[in-house]
Amino acid sequence: MEHYYRELVSFLCARLGNRQAAEDVAHDAYLRVLERTASEQIEHPRAFLYRTALNLVVDRHRRHLVRQAEPLEVLDADGRFHSSELHQDLQLDQRLALMRKALAELSQPCRDSFLLRKLEGLSHPQIAERLGISRSLVEKHIVNAMKHCRLRMRQWDS
Template sequence: MSQHNIDTLYREHHSWLHRWLRGRLGCEHSAADIAHDTYLKVMLSNSLPTDDQPRRYLTRIAKSLMIDLFRRRQIEAAYLETIRHLPEQEIPSEETQHIVVETLLEIDQMLQALPTHVRQAFLMRKLDGLSYKEIATKMNVSVSSVEKYVAKALAACYLHSLKASS
């Protein structure tokens, strides 16, 4: 990908993309951030859209980034709501809050990468405290399937922790 091509893509479509994002997000700053991140992803991917589809290509990337933004906002809001009920002396510092939110986002990404049935079984086991038999009944699968699902999720967690620590 040449610098000329990315410059041309930016000049020809940035204003349009920014307006499109502003209309969907209702926020000038978020639109600017997502537009910037869209072009950054294009540059990092080392591929450009075909000549007849640049806006479709940019829109697909921007939509993915908007989904990430909305997920982040949901996770941040849920965390802030949770700590809001703590006594003032137990509320973590802003730095710690940031670290916790980033960790929650990583966990969410890892869980979202799992097949739906694996994620559901894992969350029912770990968050709801259900037995394998209860999960099997709810999911209408065998207990051995639930055991395999939970084991697969635990393996994914372990692999993710290894990647994060290296």
């Protein structure tokens, strides 16, 4: 599945007109496919990956339209944005602690690649340059980090 990554990013870049957005959608698509393949065998993984990515592009577009159409007052009046229940905050803190624990289990280059991408929003070439490694290795590190974190979070949730 990993060998489709660059092809998928190029495909999404043509549709979105933005490489950063294309890489974000590709990462999210890979995560969804990895979640699905953990529980069942996918007959046509490439087609499934592309369909998942296109669905994410459509969802992203819809969210963008909703944000443009709804005035801030409507969003502000929505109770979901004010529900600061202690229980939800506690659950989020616990999940963040588990995520930190999962990330700590990764090798330094793998963790750094993932964090530079997800927290600092650097592109793969920027990460490769900063860490002094190849772009393909950056891509592998990020995919491996996502797989590892997803697996560990699933194990700890059960």
